[in-house]
Amino acid sequence: MAAPTLAQLRTLLTVVRTGSFTAAAVELNLTQSGVSHAVRGLEEALGARLLERHGRGAQLTEAGRRLFPMAHHILDEAARLRGEVHAVVPLSGTVTIASITSLALRVLPPVLAQLRGDAPEIVVQVRDACMERYAVEAAVLRGEADIGLTQLPVHPRLMARAICTDPFELLVPSDWSAALPWGRPYIHLGPATDDFVMQELRQRGVVLQPTLSLLTDSMIVELVSRGLGYALLPALTLGHWVSGEWQQVELPSVVTRRPMPLPLSRTLGTVTRPGEHSPASRYVLGLIWAVELQYAKS
Numbered sequence: 001m002a003a004p005t006l007a008q009l010r011t012l013l014t015v016v017r018t019g020s021f022t023a024a025a026v027e028l029n030l031t032q033s034g035v036s037h038a039v040r041g042l043e044e045a046l047g048a049r050l051l052e053r054h055g056r057g058a059q060l061t062e063a064g065r066r067l068f069p070m071a072h073h074i075l076d077e078a079a080r081l082r083g084e085v086h087a088v089v090p091l092s093g094t095v096t097i098a099s100i101t102s103l104a105l106r107v108l109p110p111v112l113a114q115l116r117g118d119a120p121e122i123v124v125q126v127r128d129a130c131m132e133r134y135a136v137e138a139a140v141l142r143g144e145a146d147i148g149l150t151q152l153p154v155h156p157r158l159m160a161r162a163i164c165t166d167p168f169e170l171l172v173p174s175d176w177s178a179a180l181p182w183g184r185p186y187i188h189l190g191p192a193t194d195d196f197v198m199q200e201l202r203q204r205g206v207v208l209q210p211t212l213s214l215l216t217d218s219m220i221v222e223l224v225s226r227g228l229g230y231a232l233l234p235a236l237t238l239g240h241w242v243s244g245e246w247q248q249v250e251l252p253s254v255v256t257r258r259p260m261p262l263p264l265s266r267t268l269g270t271v272t273r274p275g276e277h278s279p280a281s282r283y284v285l286g287l288i289w290a291v292e293l294q295y296a297k298s
Contacts, residue, residue, distance in 0.1 A: 092121035093280035099149035185229035
């Protein structure tokens with residue numbers, strides 16, 4: 001009979017802490033079946049049932065409660081061993097990140113700055129010119145990138161973790177009336193096949209008819225400034241770094257920025273392939289997840 005592994009113990013503790021196999025799978029970057037397999041393997045190795053599954057999640061059995069503090073201790077000692085090793089051997093390796101442009105601009109500068117100081121042996125390669133979210137998915141699926149930064153949800157073969165919601169804002173020519181612009185020409189950000197915005201608003205009774213679909217937000221702002229239509233742009237596309245602080249971009253005086261009359265936002269996050277990641281990749285993921293995504297100051 002196989003001996004229990006650290007991965008199995010870690011999986012059990014994560015299920016207990018998060019309250020469900022589904023939440024544990026997201027945190028551990030595993031499939032739900034992978035979490036179930038790890039717990040089942042631990043139970044077989046110990047010859048005891050450790051978790052009772054129920055409709056709302058899972059809870060420890062009596063045997064599981066006896067194991068719980070010992071499992072914590074074992075994992076704490078293992079972490080201490082890793083810490084001692086990394087105090088002498090620095091993290092190293094190459095990590096490739098594919099990202100939509102707006103999210104790369106917002107997230108990666110502070111991450112790369114911290115890496116330079118804390119883990120300079122990690123080499124990060126960034127593909128920040130992915131104009132479509134599907135290009136990020138494809139890069140991760142093909143193994144061309146270790147980490148993706150994009151809009152969720154994504155391909156079912158990928159593991160995703162949300163890091164923020166990004167609200168849309170309404171941009172209209174300043175000489176237009178205060179009336180809602182839905183019947184006027186709409187300029188769409190993204191490929192024509194990406195109908196997330198149109199589907200979301202259609203469910204709220206608003207039908208948009210795009211006259212143009214463009215991949216660059218700066219081009220859209222220029223067309224709005226010329227009175228050729230209105231646009232719905234995510235807040236992150238309307239911000240930039242100024243002396244280390246994230247602020248709103250200055251729009252042309254002939255463009256008015258309004259809050260959306262209907263709630264609309266996109267969910268952004270990291271995507272990875274299921275399975276184990278290198279220590280360098282896990283470290284970079286941790287830095288990304290720790291970034292505080294506060295929105296631009298007006």
